[in-house]
Amino acid sequence: MTSEQSRTHRQGPATLRGRALPSTTTDQRLLDSRGPADWVHADPWRVLRIQAEFVEGFGLLAELPKAVSVFGSARTDPGSQEYRLGEEIGAKLHEAGYAVITGGGPGIMEAANKGCDQAGGLSVGLGIELPFEQSMNEHLDIGLEFRYFFVRKTMFVKYSQAFVVLPGGFGTLDELFEAITLVQTRKITRFPIVLVGTQFWGGLVDWVKNTMLPGGKISPEDLDLFHLTDDPDEAVRVIVEAHQEAERRLAEEEAAAKAAAREAGDGS
Template sequence: MSRDFTRGRPTRTSTADQRLLDDRGHGGWTHTDVWRVMKIQAEFVEGFDALSELGHAVSVFGSARTAADHPYYAHGLEVGRRLVEEGFAVITGGGPGAMEAANRGAQEAGGMSVGLGIELPHEQGMNPWVTHGINFRYFFARKMMFVKYAQGFIVLPGGFGTFDELFEALTLVQTQKVTSFPIVLVGTAYWRGLVDWLRDTAAAEGMISAADVDRLQLTDDLEEAVRAMVEARDVDEGGPGEGEHPAPWGWA
């Protein structure tokens, strides 16, 4: 992991995550995984050190494939700008598309624009609108930072990576690992089918409760999305330290 803001690095043939997960059932783990633990620890330490004084922040997610002329990109720009105007730092995955849009809106508004990059085989580098960037090798260390230093999530239309972060947050809220943590889905046409399935199928069959679905706020109104973050911040001000929730996954 590094804070060198490197952009457009060469394509990698493998990643640290891939090597960690593929190397299973072999005696070699006694020589490699022990040292990996030290690298993983270093990622957490550097992430905590870099973000500990970030203050109030919101994580914004969305597809890396969103084109700059797409309405979703314009939504990301506006969300980033409005969050900064309300006193938040903006955290994204640091990549292109919707992430770039939110970072750009934040930077152009004169605010803190944070990118938490990840090592991938098709490395794309940090987008040029990130003012404070950290590159991670391991998804799980990066995911901790998205939640630990945010008051909530604003989720623009996206793919598997966006779904992953969305359901991670939902699980943490459902299990009360994080509190006062709004999750707002922007784009009713895009998200309605998923929300309806959760309510009409998953909840109807007793796999989740209706209250779990109600944790999702669905809107096309960007002001409403930002207002949900402001209200959560007002609640959080009486809780743990500034910009910080009880540690996810039960970690102290």
């Protein structure tokens, strides 16, 4: 073994020997402006970018009031029935006391933001960097654009108390089934998931009921994880009533815990 092979170099938590020994120090590489810029595309640098996105998102949204995320197609035409439905739902969510969060883009996202904004509510958009141009809509009080889908999804789940899902494409399906999976597996506290559009979603719901359930791929109670409707008032009512029921149960649990603590104190 040569002296070079036996030499050990500590680089943060890593130990390097032999062919892995660096020819320069970390400080030297940081301060040296010469050479290629490939390092900005390396995985360790990506980790810092990911961390920065989480920090920025958490910091910006930390004081957000209770909110509902509305999902749907970016391709929905303004003036269409689905667009008007999105506007109505955005307005009614504000009237029920919720901020509205969308993906920040056009179509259904714009409609929900617009309805909320014009009704005087807090309108939020969480955009995503895409290879094709998709600018943030103009009806946002808070807009934040992400590089990474999984960071953006975390923000939707963390800062939403419910999901409303209007007709959409693969991205909408992705958000829908991720939310259902998180609730089903109890990775997150259960919250309402409302599908709006029986004609659009009916075939999918029938397939879930008539194929997945009989095949043993889901449990009967999993069908209660979402609610299907055409009525925007019903969509909002489902959310409000679910939250009222959750608050009632929490109050009962807290009262029971306090009573048990008092009894334990009296018994001692």
